[in-house]
Amino acid sequence: MRTTPILQFGTSRFLQAHADLFLSQAMEAGQDVGPITVVQSSGNPARAKRLGALIGSYPVRIEGLKDGQRQQETIAVQSVARALSTERDWVKIVRIFVNEAQIVLSNTGDAGFAPNARDSALQFDQAMSYPAKLTQLLRLRFAAGAAPIQIMPMELIADNGTVLKHRVMQLAEQDPVEFLNYLDRDVVWVNSLVDRIVSQPIEPAGAVAEPYALWAIEDQPGITLPCDHPSVQVVPSLGEIEALKLFILNLGHTFLADRWLRARGSQDIFVRNLVQDTTELTSLKDVLNNEVRPAFVAAGLEDQFDPYVDTTIERFSNPFLDHRIADISQNHSQKVTRRIAAMLDWAKAQGDHSIKPILTEIVAYNKETV
Known part of the structure:
Protein backbone atom coordinates (compact mmCIF):
# COMPACT_ATOMS: atom_id res chain seq x y z
CA MET A 1 0.00 0.00 0.00
CA ARG A 2 1.35 3.42 -0.97
CA THR A 3 1.78 6.02 1.76
CA THR A 4 -0.98 8.61 1.79
CA PRO A 5 0.22 12.12 2.68
CA ILE A 6 -3.36 13.40 2.67
CA LEU A 7 -5.80 12.16 5.31
CA GLN A 8 -9.42 13.18 4.77
CA PHE A 9 -12.24 13.02 7.31
CA GLY A 10 -15.59 12.88 5.53
CA THR A 11 -16.99 10.94 2.59
CA SER A 12 -19.53 13.48 1.31
CA ARG A 13 -20.39 13.80 -2.35
CA PHE A 14 -19.13 17.38 -2.07
CA LEU A 15 -15.62 16.21 -1.22
CA GLN A 16 -15.80 13.58 -3.97
CA ALA A 17 -16.53 16.29 -6.57
CA HIS A 18 -14.27 18.95 -5.06
CA ALA A 19 -10.95 18.28 -3.28
CA ASP A 20 -10.74 14.61 -4.28
CA LEU A 21 -11.36 15.48 -7.93
CA PHE A 22 -8.81 18.34 -7.89
CA LEU A 23 -6.16 16.06 -6.39
CA SER A 24 -6.94 13.35 -8.94
CA GLN A 25 -6.48 15.80 -11.81
CA ALA A 26 -3.25 17.09 -10.28
CA MET A 27 -1.91 13.54 -9.91
CA GLU A 28 -2.86 12.78 -13.51
CA ALA A 29 -0.94 15.91 -14.59
CA GLY A 30 2.18 14.54 -12.90
CA GLN A 31 2.16 16.56 -9.68
CA ASP A 32 3.72 14.89 -6.65
CA VAL A 33 0.58 15.07 -4.50
CA GLY A 34 -1.75 12.59 -2.83
CA PRO A 35 -3.03 9.99 -2.74
CA ILE A 36 -5.70 10.17 -0.07
CA THR A 37 -6.84 8.02 2.80
CA VAL A 38 -10.52 8.77 3.31
CA VAL A 39 -11.97 8.27 6.80
CA GLN A 40 -15.62 7.93 7.67
CA SER A 41 -15.87 9.55 11.09
CA SER A 42 -19.63 9.48 11.69
CA GLY A 43 -20.09 5.73 11.94
CA ASN A 44 -23.26 6.10 9.84
CA PRO A 45 -24.00 2.59 8.50
CA ALA A 46 -25.89 4.06 5.54
CA ARG A 47 -22.59 5.44 4.21
CA ALA A 48 -20.50 2.34 4.86
CA LYS A 49 -21.10 0.94 1.34
CA ARG A 50 -19.66 4.15 -0.12
CA LEU A 51 -16.25 3.61 1.48
CA GLY A 52 -15.05 0.69 -0.61
CA ALA A 53 -16.42 2.20 -3.82
CA LEU A 54 -14.23 5.30 -3.40
CA ILE A 55 -11.02 3.30 -3.84
CA GLY A 56 -9.54 3.04 -7.32
CA SER A 57 -11.92 5.06 -9.48
CA TYR A 58 -15.37 6.63 -9.29
CA PRO A 59 -17.22 9.00 -11.66
CA VAL A 60 -18.00 12.70 -11.25
CA ARG A 61 -20.36 14.06 -13.89
CA ILE A 62 -19.93 17.78 -14.58
CA GLU A 63 -23.04 19.42 -16.03
CA GLY A 64 -23.87 23.07 -16.53
CA LEU A 65 -22.92 26.30 -18.25
CA LYS A 66 -19.41 27.66 -18.55
CA ASP A 67 -18.80 30.89 -20.44
CA GLY A 68 -22.27 30.54 -21.93
CA GLN A 69 -21.63 27.06 -23.33
CA ARG A 70 -23.20 23.84 -22.14
CA GLN A 71 -20.67 21.55 -20.53
CA GLN A 72 -21.20 17.83 -19.97
CA GLU A 73 -18.33 15.51 -19.13
CA THR A 74 -17.61 12.59 -16.84
CA ILE A 75 -14.32 12.54 -14.95
CA ALA A 76 -12.84 9.43 -13.35
CA VAL A 77 -11.55 10.36 -9.89
CA GLN A 78 -8.60 8.18 -8.89
CA SER A 79 -7.05 9.93 -5.89
CA VAL A 80 -8.37 7.67 -3.11
CA ALA A 81 -6.02 4.83 -2.22
CA ARG A 82 -7.53 3.74 1.10
CA ALA A 83 -10.88 4.08 2.90
CA LEU A 84 -11.30 3.52 6.63
CA SER A 85 -13.79 4.07 9.44
CA THR A 86 -13.05 5.48 12.89
CA GLU A 87 -15.55 2.99 14.27
CA ARG A 88 -13.61 -0.09 13.19
CA ASP A 89 -10.17 1.09 11.98
CA TRP A 90 -8.96 3.46 14.69
CA VAL A 91 -5.58 1.74 15.13
CA LYS A 92 -4.85 2.01 11.38
CA ILE A 93 -5.97 5.65 11.34
CA VAL A 94 -3.61 6.44 14.23
CA ARG A 95 -0.70 4.85 12.34
CA ILE A 96 -1.44 6.84 9.18
CA PHE A 97 -1.93 10.09 11.08
CA VAL A 98 1.30 9.68 13.03
CA ASN A 99 3.53 8.26 10.28
CA GLU A 100 2.16 9.33 6.89
CA ALA A 101 -0.12 12.35 7.01
CA GLN A 102 1.18 15.75 5.98
CA ILE A 103 -2.17 17.43 5.32
CA VAL A 104 -5.52 16.69 6.99
CA LEU A 105 -8.75 17.66 5.20
CA SER A 106 -12.21 17.56 6.72
CA ASN A 107 -15.81 18.24 5.82
CA THR A 108 -17.82 16.74 8.65
CA GLY A 109 -20.61 19.37 8.69
CA ASP A 110 -22.19 21.11 11.63
CA ALA A 111 -22.98 17.74 13.26
CA GLY A 112 -19.34 16.67 13.12
CA PHE A 113 -18.15 19.90 14.75
CA ALA A 114 -20.83 20.00 17.45
CA PRO A 115 -19.46 19.42 21.01
CA ASN A 116 -20.28 16.03 22.52
CA ALA A 117 -20.48 14.80 26.09
CA ARG A 118 -17.73 12.26 25.34
CA ASP A 119 -15.28 14.87 24.00
CA SER A 120 -13.43 15.16 27.31
CA ALA A 121 -12.75 11.42 27.60
CA LEU A 122 -9.08 10.54 27.94
CA GLN A 123 -9.31 7.67 25.44
CA PHE A 124 -10.84 7.54 21.97
CA ASP A 125 -14.61 7.14 21.85
CA GLN A 126 -16.55 6.81 18.59
CA ALA A 127 -19.19 9.20 19.95
CA MET A 128 -16.65 12.04 20.08
CA SER A 129 -16.97 15.04 17.79
CA TYR A 130 -14.47 15.47 14.96
CA PRO A 131 -12.44 18.12 16.88
CA ALA A 132 -12.13 15.71 19.82
CA LYS A 133 -11.01 12.83 17.58
CA LEU A 134 -8.49 15.17 15.98
CA THR A 135 -7.22 16.15 19.44
CA GLN A 136 -6.66 12.47 20.26
CA LEU A 137 -4.69 12.00 17.05
CA LEU A 138 -2.59 15.13 17.58
CA ARG A 139 -1.66 13.93 21.09
CA LEU A 140 -0.41 10.66 19.64
CA ARG A 141 1.53 12.38 16.84
CA PHE A 142 3.14 14.72 19.36
CA ALA A 143 4.05 11.83 21.65
CA ALA A 144 5.72 10.06 18.72
CA GLY A 145 7.86 13.12 18.00
CA ALA A 146 6.44 13.41 14.47
CA ALA A 147 6.89 16.29 12.06
CA PRO A 148 4.63 19.34 11.90
CA ILE A 149 1.27 18.88 10.17
CA GLN A 150 -1.24 21.06 8.29
CA ILE A 151 -4.94 20.98 9.23
CA MET A 152 -7.37 22.19 6.53
CA PRO A 153 -11.04 22.11 7.55
CA MET A 154 -13.48 22.66 4.66
CA GLU A 155 -16.64 22.98 6.72
CA LEU A 156 -18.77 26.02 5.84
CA ILE A 157 -17.82 27.90 8.99
CA ALA A 158 -16.30 31.38 8.91
CA ASP A 159 -12.59 31.22 9.83
CA ASN A 160 -12.93 27.44 9.98
CA GLY A 161 -9.25 26.80 10.70
CA THR A 162 -9.17 29.31 13.53
CA VAL A 163 -12.41 27.89 14.97
CA LEU A 164 -11.05 24.33 14.86
CA LYS A 165 -7.77 25.36 16.47
CA HIS A 166 -9.64 27.13 19.28
CA ARG A 167 -11.79 24.04 19.91
CA VAL A 168 -8.78 21.70 19.99
CA MET A 169 -6.90 24.06 22.33
CA GLN A 170 -9.94 24.06 24.62
CA LEU A 171 -10.03 20.26 24.69
CA ALA A 172 -6.30 20.17 25.42
CA GLU A 173 -6.23 22.88 28.08
CA GLN A 174 -5.30 20.37 30.81
CA ASP A 175 -2.50 18.85 28.72
CA PRO A 176 1.20 19.64 29.32
CA VAL A 177 2.31 23.05 28.08
CA GLU A 178 4.66 21.35 25.62
CA PHE A 179 1.69 19.86 23.78
CA LEU A 180 -0.11 23.21 23.74
CA ASN A 181 3.03 24.80 22.29
CA TYR A 182 3.10 22.07 19.62
CA LEU A 183 -0.50 22.84 18.66
CA ASP A 184 0.30 26.52 18.39
CA ARG A 185 3.76 26.29 16.79
CA ASP A 186 3.99 23.10 14.72
CA VAL A 187 0.42 22.69 13.50
CA VAL A 188 -0.63 24.95 10.61
CA TRP A 189 -4.34 25.71 10.93
CA VAL A 190 -5.70 26.86 7.56
CA ASN A 191 -8.78 28.99 6.92
CA SER A 192 -10.51 28.22 3.63
CA LEU A 193 -13.77 28.76 1.79
CA VAL A 194 -15.17 26.18 -0.61
CA ASP A 195 -17.90 26.51 -3.19
CA ARG A 196 -19.44 24.11 -5.70
CA ILE A 197 -23.02 22.96 -6.12
CA VAL A 198 -23.02 19.15 -6.03
CA SER A 199 -26.57 18.31 -6.92
CA GLN A 200 -26.86 14.55 -6.49
CA PRO A 201 -24.93 11.40 -5.67
CA ILE A 202 -24.02 8.58 -8.02
CA GLU A 203 -24.29 5.22 -6.28
CA PRO A 204 -22.34 3.64 -4.77
CA ALA A 205 -19.77 6.46 -5.12
CA GLY A 206 -19.56 9.53 -7.30
CA ALA A 207 -21.53 12.72 -7.83
CA VAL A 208 -23.07 15.20 -10.24
CA ALA A 209 -21.71 18.74 -9.98
CA GLU A 210 -21.75 22.12 -11.72
CA PRO A 211 -18.69 23.36 -13.65
CA TYR A 212 -18.00 26.20 -11.19
CA ALA A 213 -15.70 25.31 -8.30
CA LEU A 214 -13.63 27.27 -5.81
CA TRP A 215 -11.25 26.37 -3.01
CA ALA A 216 -10.04 29.68 -1.58
CA ILE A 217 -7.20 29.29 0.91
CA GLU A 218 -6.13 32.12 3.19
CA ASP A 219 -2.40 32.72 3.00
CA GLN A 220 -0.18 32.44 6.05
CA PRO A 221 3.46 31.57 6.80
CA GLY A 222 4.33 27.91 6.36
CA ILE A 223 1.28 26.98 4.28
CA THR A 224 1.49 24.09 1.80
CA LEU A 225 -0.98 23.85 -1.07
CA PRO A 226 -2.59 20.42 -1.42
CA CYS A 227 -2.18 20.72 -5.20
CA ASP A 228 -1.86 23.16 -8.08
CA HIS A 229 -5.29 23.48 -9.70
CA PRO A 230 -7.25 26.27 -11.45
CA SER A 231 -9.96 26.11 -8.78
CA VAL A 232 -7.49 26.43 -5.89
CA GLN A 233 -6.69 30.06 -5.04
CA VAL A 234 -4.47 31.48 -2.33
CA VAL A 235 -5.79 34.84 -1.13
CA PRO A 236 -4.50 37.36 1.42
CA SER A 237 -7.86 37.32 3.22
CA LEU A 238 -11.10 35.41 2.81
Whole structure:
Protein backbone atom coordinates (compact mmCIF):
# COMPACT_ATOMS: atom_id res chain seq x y z
CA MET A 1 0.00 0.00 0.00
CA ARG A 2 1.35 3.42 -0.97
CA THR A 3 1.78 6.02 1.76
CA THR A 4 -0.98 8.61 1.79
CA PRO A 5 0.22 12.12 2.68
CA ILE A 6 -3.36 13.40 2.67
CA LEU A 7 -5.80 12.16 5.31
CA GLN A 8 -9.42 13.18 4.77
CA PHE A 9 -12.24 13.02 7.31
CA GLY A 10 -15.59 12.88 5.53
CA THR A 11 -16.99 10.94 2.59
CA SER A 12 -19.53 13.48 1.31
CA ARG A 13 -20.39 13.80 -2.35
CA PHE A 14 -19.13 17.38 -2.07
CA LEU A 15 -15.62 16.21 -1.22
CA GLN A 16 -15.80 13.58 -3.97
CA ALA A 17 -16.53 16.29 -6.57
CA HIS A 18 -14.27 18.95 -5.06
CA ALA A 19 -10.95 18.28 -3.28
CA ASP A 20 -10.74 14.61 -4.28
CA LEU A 21 -11.36 15.48 -7.93
CA PHE A 22 -8.81 18.34 -7.89
CA LEU A 23 -6.16 16.06 -6.39
CA SER A 24 -6.94 13.35 -8.94
CA GLN A 25 -6.48 15.80 -11.81
CA ALA A 26 -3.25 17.09 -10.28
CA MET A 27 -1.91 13.54 -9.91
CA GLU A 28 -2.86 12.78 -13.51
CA ALA A 29 -0.94 15.91 -14.59
CA GLY A 30 2.18 14.54 -12.90
CA GLN A 31 2.16 16.56 -9.68
CA ASP A 32 3.72 14.89 -6.65
CA VAL A 33 0.58 15.07 -4.50
CA GLY A 34 -1.75 12.59 -2.83
CA PRO A 35 -3.03 9.99 -2.74
CA ILE A 36 -5.70 10.17 -0.07
CA THR A 37 -6.84 8.02 2.80
CA VAL A 38 -10.52 8.77 3.31
CA VAL A 39 -11.97 8.27 6.80
CA GLN A 40 -15.62 7.93 7.67
CA SER A 41 -15.87 9.55 11.09
CA SER A 42 -19.63 9.48 11.69
CA GLY A 43 -20.09 5.73 11.94
CA ASN A 44 -23.26 6.10 9.84
CA PRO A 45 -24.00 2.59 8.50
CA ALA A 46 -25.89 4.06 5.54
CA ARG A 47 -22.59 5.44 4.21
CA ALA A 48 -20.50 2.34 4.86
CA LYS A 49 -21.10 0.94 1.34
CA ARG A 50 -19.66 4.15 -0.12
CA LEU A 51 -16.25 3.61 1.48
CA GLY A 52 -15.05 0.69 -0.61
CA ALA A 53 -16.42 2.20 -3.82
CA LEU A 54 -14.23 5.30 -3.40
CA ILE A 55 -11.02 3.30 -3.84
CA GLY A 56 -9.54 3.04 -7.32
CA SER A 57 -11.92 5.06 -9.48
CA TYR A 58 -15.37 6.63 -9.29
CA PRO A 59 -17.22 9.00 -11.66
CA VAL A 60 -18.00 12.70 -11.25
CA ARG A 61 -20.36 14.06 -13.89
CA ILE A 62 -19.93 17.78 -14.58
CA GLU A 63 -23.04 19.42 -16.03
CA GLY A 64 -23.87 23.07 -16.53
CA LEU A 65 -22.92 26.30 -18.25
CA LYS A 66 -19.41 27.66 -18.55
CA ASP A 67 -18.80 30.89 -20.44
CA GLY A 68 -22.27 30.54 -21.93
CA GLN A 69 -21.63 27.06 -23.33
CA ARG A 70 -23.20 23.84 -22.14
CA GLN A 71 -20.67 21.55 -20.53
CA GLN A 72 -21.20 17.83 -19.97
CA GLU A 73 -18.33 15.51 -19.13
CA THR A 74 -17.61 12.59 -16.84
CA ILE A 75 -14.32 12.54 -14.95
CA ALA A 76 -12.84 9.43 -13.35
CA VAL A 77 -11.55 10.36 -9.89
CA GLN A 78 -8.60 8.18 -8.89
CA SER A 79 -7.05 9.93 -5.89
CA VAL A 80 -8.37 7.67 -3.11
CA ALA A 81 -6.02 4.83 -2.22
CA ARG A 82 -7.53 3.74 1.10
CA ALA A 83 -10.88 4.08 2.90
CA LEU A 84 -11.30 3.52 6.63
CA SER A 85 -13.79 4.07 9.44
CA THR A 86 -13.05 5.48 12.89
CA GLU A 87 -15.55 2.99 14.27
CA ARG A 88 -13.61 -0.09 13.19
CA ASP A 89 -10.17 1.09 11.98
CA TRP A 90 -8.96 3.46 14.69
CA VAL A 91 -5.58 1.74 15.13
CA LYS A 92 -4.85 2.01 11.38
CA ILE A 93 -5.97 5.65 11.34
CA VAL A 94 -3.61 6.44 14.23
CA ARG A 95 -0.70 4.85 12.34
CA ILE A 96 -1.44 6.84 9.18
CA PHE A 97 -1.93 10.09 11.08
CA VAL A 98 1.30 9.68 13.03
CA ASN A 99 3.53 8.26 10.28
CA GLU A 100 2.16 9.33 6.89
CA ALA A 101 -0.12 12.35 7.01
CA GLN A 102 1.18 15.75 5.98
CA ILE A 103 -2.17 17.43 5.32
CA VAL A 104 -5.52 16.69 6.99
CA LEU A 105 -8.75 17.66 5.20
CA SER A 106 -12.21 17.56 6.72
CA ASN A 107 -15.81 18.24 5.82
CA THR A 108 -17.82 16.74 8.65
CA GLY A 109 -20.61 19.37 8.69
CA ASP A 110 -22.19 21.11 11.63
CA ALA A 111 -22.98 17.74 13.26
CA GLY A 112 -19.34 16.67 13.12
CA PHE A 113 -18.15 19.90 14.75
CA ALA A 114 -20.83 20.00 17.45
CA PRO A 115 -19.46 19.42 21.01
CA ASN A 116 -20.28 16.03 22.52
CA ALA A 117 -20.48 14.80 26.09
CA ARG A 118 -17.73 12.26 25.34
CA ASP A 119 -15.28 14.87 24.00
CA SER A 120 -13.43 15.16 27.31
CA ALA A 121 -12.75 11.42 27.60
CA LEU A 122 -9.08 10.54 27.94
CA GLN A 123 -9.31 7.67 25.44
CA PHE A 124 -10.84 7.54 21.97
CA ASP A 125 -14.61 7.14 21.85
CA GLN A 126 -16.55 6.81 18.59
CA ALA A 127 -19.19 9.20 19.95
CA MET A 128 -16.65 12.04 20.08
CA SER A 129 -16.97 15.04 17.79
CA TYR A 130 -14.47 15.47 14.96
CA PRO A 131 -12.44 18.12 16.88
CA ALA A 132 -12.13 15.71 19.82
CA LYS A 133 -11.01 12.83 17.58
CA LEU A 134 -8.49 15.17 15.98
CA THR A 135 -7.22 16.15 19.44
CA GLN A 136 -6.66 12.47 20.26
CA LEU A 137 -4.69 12.00 17.05
CA LEU A 138 -2.59 15.13 17.58
CA ARG A 139 -1.66 13.93 21.09
CA LEU A 140 -0.41 10.66 19.64
CA ARG A 141 1.53 12.38 16.84
CA PHE A 142 3.14 14.72 19.36
CA ALA A 143 4.05 11.83 21.65
CA ALA A 144 5.72 10.06 18.72
CA GLY A 145 7.86 13.12 18.00
CA ALA A 146 6.44 13.41 14.47
CA ALA A 147 6.89 16.29 12.06
CA PRO A 148 4.63 19.34 11.90
CA ILE A 149 1.27 18.88 10.17
CA GLN A 150 -1.24 21.06 8.29
CA ILE A 151 -4.94 20.98 9.23
CA MET A 152 -7.37 22.19 6.53
CA PRO A 153 -11.04 22.11 7.55
CA MET A 154 -13.48 22.66 4.66
CA GLU A 155 -16.64 22.98 6.72
CA LEU A 156 -18.77 26.02 5.84
CA ILE A 157 -17.82 27.90 8.99
CA ALA A 158 -16.30 31.38 8.91
CA ASP A 159 -12.59 31.22 9.83
CA ASN A 160 -12.93 27.44 9.98
CA GLY A 161 -9.25 26.80 10.70
CA THR A 162 -9.17 29.31 13.53
CA VAL A 163 -12.41 27.89 14.97
CA LEU A 164 -11.05 24.33 14.86
CA LYS A 165 -7.77 25.36 16.47
CA HIS A 166 -9.64 27.13 19.28
CA ARG A 167 -11.79 24.04 19.91
CA VAL A 168 -8.78 21.70 19.99
CA MET A 169 -6.90 24.06 22.33
CA GLN A 170 -9.94 24.06 24.62
CA LEU A 171 -10.03 20.26 24.69
CA ALA A 172 -6.30 20.17 25.42
CA GLU A 173 -6.23 22.88 28.08
CA GLN A 174 -5.30 20.37 30.81
CA ASP A 175 -2.50 18.85 28.72
CA PRO A 176 1.20 19.64 29.32
CA VAL A 177 2.31 23.05 28.08
CA GLU A 178 4.66 21.35 25.62
CA PHE A 179 1.69 19.86 23.78
CA LEU A 180 -0.11 23.21 23.74
CA ASN A 181 3.03 24.80 22.29
CA TYR A 182 3.10 22.07 19.62
CA LEU A 183 -0.50 22.84 18.66
CA ASP A 184 0.30 26.52 18.39
CA ARG A 185 3.76 26.29 16.79
CA ASP A 186 3.99 23.10 14.72
CA VAL A 187 0.42 22.69 13.50
CA VAL A 188 -0.63 24.95 10.61
CA TRP A 189 -4.34 25.71 10.93
CA VAL A 190 -5.70 26.86 7.56
CA ASN A 191 -8.78 28.99 6.92
CA SER A 192 -10.51 28.22 3.63
CA LEU A 193 -13.77 28.76 1.79
CA VAL A 194 -15.17 26.18 -0.61
CA ASP A 195 -17.90 26.51 -3.19
CA ARG A 196 -19.44 24.11 -5.70
CA ILE A 197 -23.02 22.96 -6.12
CA VAL A 198 -23.02 19.15 -6.03
CA SER A 199 -26.57 18.31 -6.92
CA GLN A 200 -26.86 14.55 -6.49
CA PRO A 201 -24.93 11.40 -5.67
CA ILE A 202 -24.02 8.58 -8.02
CA GLU A 203 -24.29 5.22 -6.28
CA PRO A 204 -22.34 3.64 -4.77
CA ALA A 205 -19.77 6.46 -5.12
CA GLY A 206 -19.56 9.53 -7.30
CA ALA A 207 -21.53 12.72 -7.83
CA VAL A 208 -23.07 15.20 -10.24
CA ALA A 209 -21.71 18.74 -9.98
CA GLU A 210 -21.75 22.12 -11.72
CA PRO A 211 -18.69 23.36 -13.65
CA TYR A 212 -18.00 26.20 -11.19
CA ALA A 213 -15.70 25.31 -8.30
CA LEU A 214 -13.63 27.27 -5.81
CA TRP A 215 -11.25 26.37 -3.01
CA ALA A 216 -10.04 29.68 -1.58
CA ILE A 217 -7.20 29.29 0.91
CA GLU A 218 -6.13 32.12 3.19
CA ASP A 219 -2.40 32.72 3.00
CA GLN A 220 -0.18 32.44 6.05
CA PRO A 221 3.46 31.57 6.80
CA GLY A 222 4.33 27.91 6.36
CA ILE A 223 1.28 26.98 4.28
CA THR A 224 1.49 24.09 1.80
CA LEU A 225 -0.98 23.85 -1.07
CA PRO A 226 -2.59 20.42 -1.42
CA CYS A 227 -2.18 20.72 -5.20
CA ASP A 228 -1.86 23.16 -8.08
CA HIS A 229 -5.29 23.48 -9.70
CA PRO A 230 -7.25 26.27 -11.45
CA SER A 231 -9.96 26.11 -8.78
CA VAL A 232 -7.49 26.43 -5.89
CA GLN A 233 -6.69 30.06 -5.04
CA VAL A 234 -4.47 31.48 -2.33
CA VAL A 235 -5.79 34.84 -1.13
CA PRO A 236 -4.50 37.36 1.42
CA SER A 237 -7.86 37.32 3.22
CA LEU A 238 -11.10 35.41 2.81
CA GLY A 239 -13.18 38.48 3.72
CA GLU A 240 -13.62 39.66 0.14
CA ILE A 241 -14.60 36.23 -1.20
CA GLU A 242 -16.98 35.66 1.73
CA ALA A 243 -18.65 39.01 0.99
CA LEU A 244 -19.04 38.15 -2.70
CA LYS A 245 -20.55 34.74 -1.96
CA LEU A 246 -22.82 35.86 0.91
CA PHE A 247 -24.02 39.17 -0.48
CA ILE A 248 -24.36 38.24 -4.17
CA LEU A 249 -24.94 34.51 -4.62
CA ASN A 250 -26.63 33.76 -1.28
CA LEU A 251 -28.47 37.09 -1.20
CA GLY A 252 -29.62 36.50 -4.76
CA HIS A 253 -31.06 33.12 -3.81
CA THR A 254 -32.90 34.64 -0.83
CA PHE A 255 -34.18 37.57 -2.90
CA LEU A 256 -35.69 35.17 -5.45
CA ALA A 257 -37.12 33.01 -2.66
CA ASP A 258 -38.76 36.05 -1.05
CA ARG A 259 -40.52 37.01 -4.30
CA TRP A 260 -41.60 33.40 -4.84
CA LEU A 261 -42.97 33.01 -1.32
CA ARG A 262 -45.06 36.16 -1.63
CA ALA A 263 -46.32 35.57 -5.17
CA ARG A 264 -46.76 31.87 -5.76
CA GLY A 265 -45.20 29.92 -2.97
CA SER A 266 -47.18 26.75 -3.67
CA GLN A 267 -45.77 26.17 -7.17
CA ASP A 268 -42.81 23.77 -7.19
CA ILE A 269 -40.23 25.31 -9.54
CA PHE A 270 -36.48 25.45 -9.91
CA VAL A 271 -34.12 28.41 -9.63
CA ARG A 272 -33.41 28.15 -13.37
CA ASN A 273 -37.15 28.66 -14.08
CA LEU A 274 -37.06 31.97 -12.24
CA VAL A 275 -34.02 33.34 -14.05
CA GLN A 276 -35.58 32.26 -17.36
CA ASP A 277 -38.51 34.55 -16.49
CA THR A 278 -37.67 38.02 -17.86
CA THR A 279 -39.48 39.82 -15.04
CA GLU A 280 -37.76 37.83 -12.30
CA LEU A 281 -34.32 38.10 -13.89
CA THR A 282 -34.70 41.86 -14.39
CA SER A 283 -35.76 42.28 -10.76
CA LEU A 284 -32.74 40.30 -9.56
CA LYS A 285 -30.29 42.24 -11.72
CA ASP A 286 -31.85 45.57 -10.69
CA VAL A 287 -31.49 44.90 -6.97
CA LEU A 288 -27.93 43.63 -7.39
CA ASN A 289 -26.84 46.58 -9.52
CA ASN A 290 -28.79 49.36 -7.79
CA GLU A 291 -28.70 48.31 -4.14
CA VAL A 292 -25.85 45.83 -3.68
CA ARG A 293 -23.25 47.14 -6.11
CA PRO A 294 -22.76 50.54 -4.36
CA ALA A 295 -21.58 48.69 -1.24
CA PHE A 296 -18.95 46.78 -3.22
CA VAL A 297 -17.86 49.99 -4.95
CA ALA A 298 -17.45 51.61 -1.52
CA ALA A 299 -15.44 48.57 -0.39
CA GLY A 300 -13.12 48.86 -3.40
CA LEU A 301 -14.44 45.61 -4.89
CA GLU A 302 -16.08 47.00 -8.03
CA ASP A 303 -13.80 45.01 -10.36
CA GLN A 304 -14.70 41.74 -8.60
CA PHE A 305 -18.42 42.51 -8.34
CA ASP A 306 -19.40 42.59 -12.03
CA PRO A 307 -17.80 39.29 -13.14
CA TYR A 308 -19.06 37.56 -9.98
CA VAL A 309 -22.64 38.65 -10.80
CA ASP A 310 -22.27 37.28 -14.34
CA THR A 311 -20.97 33.96 -12.98
CA THR A 312 -23.79 33.82 -10.42
CA ILE A 313 -26.50 34.32 -13.05
CA GLU A 314 -24.87 31.61 -15.16
CA ARG A 315 -24.85 29.23 -12.18
CA PHE A 316 -28.51 30.02 -11.45
CA SER A 317 -29.31 29.24 -15.12
CA ASN A 318 -27.75 25.75 -15.08
CA PRO A 319 -30.15 23.71 -17.26
CA PHE A 320 -29.14 20.43 -15.61
CA LEU A 321 -29.48 21.48 -11.98
CA ASP A 322 -32.80 20.76 -10.26
CA HIS A 323 -32.35 23.35 -7.51
CA ARG A 324 -35.80 23.86 -5.98
CA ILE A 325 -36.67 27.35 -4.81
CA ALA A 326 -38.77 25.66 -2.10
CA ASP A 327 -35.57 24.20 -0.65
CA ILE A 328 -33.86 27.60 -0.67
CA SER A 329 -36.87 29.17 1.06
CA GLN A 330 -36.52 26.94 4.12
CA ASN A 331 -35.61 28.94 7.26
CA HIS A 332 -36.28 32.02 5.15
CA SER A 333 -36.44 34.64 7.91
CA GLN A 334 -33.06 33.54 9.30
CA LYS A 335 -31.56 33.70 5.81
CA VAL A 336 -32.96 37.20 5.32
CA THR A 337 -31.19 38.22 8.52
CA ARG A 338 -27.87 36.57 7.65
CA ARG A 339 -27.78 37.59 4.01
CA ILE A 340 -29.86 40.73 3.41
CA ALA A 341 -29.90 42.51 6.78
CA ALA A 342 -26.21 41.68 7.16
CA MET A 343 -25.49 43.19 3.72
CA LEU A 344 -27.26 46.41 4.73
CA ASP A 345 -25.07 46.62 7.84
CA TRP A 346 -21.95 45.74 5.84
CA ALA A 347 -22.76 48.44 3.27
CA LYS A 348 -22.87 51.12 5.95
CA ALA A 349 -19.62 49.83 7.43
CA GLN A 350 -18.00 50.31 4.00
CA GLY A 351 -19.25 53.90 3.86
CA ASP A 352 -22.18 53.24 1.51
CA HIS A 353 -25.21 55.16 2.80
CA SER A 354 -27.28 55.03 -0.41
CA ILE A 355 -30.94 54.12 -0.03
CA LYS A 356 -31.85 50.49 -0.60
CA PRO A 357 -35.66 50.46 -0.58
CA ILE A 358 -36.24 46.94 -1.90
CA LEU A 359 -33.82 45.14 0.42
CA THR A 360 -34.88 47.30 3.38
CA GLU A 361 -38.53 46.40 2.75
CA ILE A 362 -37.70 42.67 2.56
CA VAL A 363 -36.00 42.83 5.96
CA ALA A 364 -38.90 44.78 7.50
CA TYR A 365 -41.54 42.47 5.99
CA ASN A 366 -39.85 39.32 7.28
CA LYS A 367 -39.45 40.78 10.75
CA GLU A 368 -43.19 41.39 10.85
CA THR A 369 -44.03 37.86 9.66
CA VAL A 370 -41.70 35.98 12.04
